[in-house]
Amino acid sequence: MSINPNQYKLSDRTARLTAQDLLPTTVSAGTETREFLQKVIDILLDYVKAVNDRNEKVLDFHHPEDMKRLLDLEVPDRGVTLQQLIEDCAVTLKYQVKTGHPHFFNQLSCGLDLISMAGEWLTATANTNMFTYEIAPVFILMENVVLTKMREIIGWNGGDSILAPGGSISNLYAFLAARHKMFPNFKEKGSSSLPSQLVMFTSDQSHYSVKSCASVCGLGTDNCVMVPSDDRGKMITKELERLIMERKKMGHIPFFVSATSGTTVLGAFDNLNEIADICQRHNCWMHVDAAWGGGLLLSRKYRYLRMAGVERADSVTWNPHKLMGALLQCSTIHFKEDGLLLSCNQMSAEYLFMTDKQYDIQYDTGDKVIQCGRHNDIFKLWLQWRSKGTEGFEQQQDRLMELAQYQVRRIKEQSDKFHLILEPECVNVSFWYIPKRLRGIPHDRQKEMELGKICPIIKGRMMQKGSLMVGYQPDDRRPNFFRSIISSAAVTEKDVDFMLDEIHRLGDDL
Structure with missing residues (x-):
């Protein structure tokens, strides 16, 4: 489900309060404090659900000036109400990139491990x-x-x-x-x-x-x-x-x-x-x-x-x-x-x-x-390690490498549409997408320059649509090329297929 800032309503009395009316300032405010924090948790749990929903967008993209108009970012002289703080939390997550989404292949650190997340919640609460x-x-x-x-x-x-x-x-x-x-x-x-x-x-x-x-x-x-x-x-x-x-x-x-x-x-x-x-x-x-x-x-x-x-x-x-x-x-x-x-x-x-x-x-x-x-960066790792065991981490590493090899096979099977740059040693898969007008043309430096020009266009389209995030960059030997990363435990073969199919949908006419 998408995050809707208007759906998280505190009771009328609590909604009008401010942070000064909660613990620790007001020692008798245990009930109100629990209500406020429970509503924050509701937002977080809904976000976790949205991150794992493949029908959800990876991001709701807006250019910086447009985003400024959507958000109330002012730091006021007087504290706002608790209801406003709840809405601030919801709006923040509404427009945040879902880096844990199975269709986010953009960064080396992807995914949302729930046990590690629980550890981070505890770490923040302990605050030491x-x-x-x-x-x-x-x-x-x-x-x-x-x-x-x-x-x-x-x-x-x-x-x-x-x-x-x-x-x-x-x-x-x-x-x-x-x-x-x-x-x-x-x-x-x-x-x-x-x-x-x-x-x-x-x-x-x-x-x-x-x-x-x-x-x-x-x-x-x-x-x-x-x-x-x-x-x-x-x-x-x-x-x-x-x-x-x-x-x-x-x-x-x-x-x-x-x-x-x-x-x-x-x-x-x-x-x-x-x-x-x-x-x-x-x-x-x-x-x-x-x-x-x-x-x-x-x-x-x-x-x-x-x-x-x-x-x-x-x-x-x-x-x-x-x-x-x-x-x-x-x-x-x-x-x-x-x-x-x-x-x-x-x-x-x-x-x-x-x-x-x-x-x-x-x-x-x-x-x-x-x-x-x-x-404190240790508790989330310790708790995660306890949850998986060393054997579970081994299986996770092998699975990520298996998925990268699956992507390589799918790229080779569609060699008219994709060009694999090299056999990967890790889960970085580097490739070009070949639009219709460039298929069947011998692969040379001139063609690579053309393929490099379309990478930022496809990336722009995928962000505007919000369906996918895959990174691109040049290096000292090549113009722009796509580099997908599979480091999220949420990714399956179907997600890899979606990535390649979506790039094709977004770039075929270029």
Whole structure:
């Protein structure tokens, strides 16, 4: 059912009240508070139902200026009524993109896992920080157990981990730890402690956050060397070693190599064993950005096909909010060596991290991170893991890969209408749609340029219609092409068929 803001009516008395008339301001307002919150829950449950209804639109699109006219976004001087707040909640969800809809293939993080969602509801209600055991005892212990489990899955015995606000910050933690490991005096002395220019290396297909580390941390982006990739999007490891040696001859210090397990666009997996060999020869820290592909570590079938050698890395970024389907945000960074996080980032703020507390202060995690305040991202993952078990996560990963292969087969069966760009290694499927006027024409660069022009037109049509969302982009070898993502557990073969059929309906006349 669609969200209708007019259908969520509070009782006449409660509707006229304001937030000041609820708990905790008015201690006798238990009944009114329950009525208000129950109505909010009604809206949320109706939205969950709508997200899982294939007859519902994925989005009700409006251009920004039109959307401003539809919404009352003013922040008033005097508080509005509870009824208005209820309507605000309903209107917000009415116009929000349904990222959990089975026809949303647009982002790496898709789907709406109900158990993870329930965990997020509880997390918001508990409303605690994650920097000390004294204020988050249950959540700190959960984090310890889950992160230890994830390191074991990577293949390490021991080490350390933390949940960070997104894969970009996870990659930043890896960079900081690598620099601290090689030059521990940098923390106090800064760049004056360096004997020469530090240099880092990553694939030209890597996430932009890796290059951002060079900017944020003072290396300069010119000292983040982009290693060429092959036509499948994998780092060319011979080029990596050549570039490392080239920089060494310049007197620079190569110290950090970031491999990618699941590139953002093509879903490519770098050869980790070859990269590990090179890092070993040249004394470089090896980081694996598996923010996207890390979920495949849970699959016995795909772990060794895609990520053999991951256990040789010094650090690994792994985002459960992607292939594992945990709710945003849920990003982890793991280190093979214990103690580095604390040594690198510790500032020993006496008002938080006293050493004479009544409990074991190793459970105070706040001094391991650069943030201080840290959102509780563990409970939704812990609860989800409890609900599926490791075996259930394995089945989920295998199923997503199976669906991607199904899409590949369907594209090949309709080769007059679709052109598969390459066989995918992950659940990213890259392809062009071929409209009627371009069928039967030899596939060359000129045809690709024409196919690239129609991608934004089809995307615009699907958003206006609200029936589907699939992303498109160019890369350094090709003009615009579609890249569908299957990371939602809600998707079936029929949804994949709908995606291809709908693109055909929307673009056949172009």
